Amino acid sequence: MKPVKEIWIEEILNSAENIQRVDASERLFAGIQSRLHSKVRQIEMVPARTVWLAAASIALLFALNFAALTYSAQQKQTASHSTALTENSFDIYSNS
Amino acid sequence: MTQLQPDYTLLTAQISKGDEHALEKLFLSLKDSVFNVALGYVRNTEDAEEILQDVFVEVFHSISTFKGDSSLKTWITRITINKSLDYIKFKKRKKRFAFVTSIFSKETGEVRIQGSDFNHPGVVMENKEKSQYLFEAIDKLPEKQRDAFMLLKIEQMSQREAAEILEINEKALESLMQRAKENLRKLLSDVYEEL
Numbered sequence: 001m002k003p004v005k006e007i008w009i010e011e012i013l014n015s016a017e018n019i020q021r022v023d024a025s026e027r028l029f030a031g032i033q034s035r036l037h038s039k040v041r042q043i044e045m046v047p048a049r050t051v052w053l054a055a056a057s058i059a060l061l062f063a064l065n066f067a068a069l070t071y072s073a074q075q076k077q078t079a080s081h082s083t084a085l086t087e088n089s090f091d092i093y094s095n096s
Numbered sequence: 097m098t099q100l101q102p103d104y105t106l107l108t109a110q111i112s113k114g115d116e117h118a119l120e121k122l123f124l125s126l127k128d129s130v131f132n133v134a135l136g137y138v139r140n141t142e143d144a145e146e147i148l149q150d151v152f153v154e155v156f157h158s159i160s161t162f163k164g165d166s167s168l169k170t171w172i173t174r175i176t177i178n179k180s181l182d183y184i185k186f187k188k189r190k191k192r193f194a195f196v197t198s199i200f201s202k203e204t205g206e207v208r209i210q211g212s213d214f215n216h217p218g219v220v221m222e223n224k225e226k227s228q229y230l231f232e233a234i235d236k237l238p239e240k241q242r243d244a245f246m247l248l249k250i251e252q253m254s255q256r257e258a259a260e261i262l263e264i265n266e267k268a269l270e271s272l273m274q275r276a277k278e279n280l281r282k283l284l285s286d287v288y289e290e291l
Contacts, residue, residue: 005285005288008284008288009284009288011226012230012233012284013230013281013284015230016227016230016249016250017252018220018223019216019219019227019250020218021128022128022132022135022218023128024128024130024145024148025145026124026127028123028148028149029120029123029124029127029152032119032123032149032152032156033116035149
């Protein structure tokens with residue numbers, strides 16, 4: 001004879017076979033249609049002009065950043081060059 | 097009267113052109129299958145209905161990616177399983193957040209204990225407790241074993257159909273099922289000891 005525990009486990013495992021199939025309501029399709037249309041509308045709500053404007057803004061932002069970085073690099077180079085010139089011209093660090 | 101199975105190849109072509117009537121025909125043909133698969137994972141009518149709708153919205157938008165390597169039903173069942181798992185993850189995240197924010201009741205300051213949302217309409221009342229133990233154990237199985245058990249035992253699909261959905265051969269499916277059953281026995285044995 002099977003112990004009580006084994007019988008209980010079997011019962012639990014077999015309970016899967018007693019699950020009945022359930023029908024989904026046909027009315028749910030209305031919800032699908034509404035989701036489809038709301039998604040289409042969301043896409044339509046962003047006009048091409050806005051997209052181009054956003055793209056142009058991003059491009060401008062990149063260009064400005066690039067210009068600022070180039071300018072800053074040039075400034076640094078000029079500054080180090082003039083410091084070197086001053087050091088060479090006046091020989092400020094020599095002992096003589 | 098048995099409903100005739102629609103021409104899935106024709107429906108696929110029509111849906112890919114944006115035909116909503118074709119989508120409705122597909123929905124009417126597969127809604128119960130999708131709903132029951134989702135229900136097996138989420139065990140709650142409202143959540144399964146949400147997934148069902150999500151699945152058909154996804155089908156409408158991505159039917160052009162359906163290559164026809166498997167049947168349309170198999171492809172949709174895969175989408176259903178993925179959507180159900182995503183939904184479970186989303187709900188778990190939401191629950192975790194809710195637990196942190198509302199662990200204490202505003203009125204009394206006492207700790208709230210959330211009840212289980214097990215509400216599978218296909219489970220008869222006298223089996224509810226047993227099914228709940230079973231589903232709790234299924235949730236603890238490794239992913240592939242869980243999917244194999246769900247499709248074969250809960251959905252009662254054929255070996256061929258389940259293997260196609262899981263993209264494995266029937267021998268591998270049999271072995272997964274064997275391990276799933278062994279693990280379920282161990283898990284249920286632990287539950288029994290705690291009762």
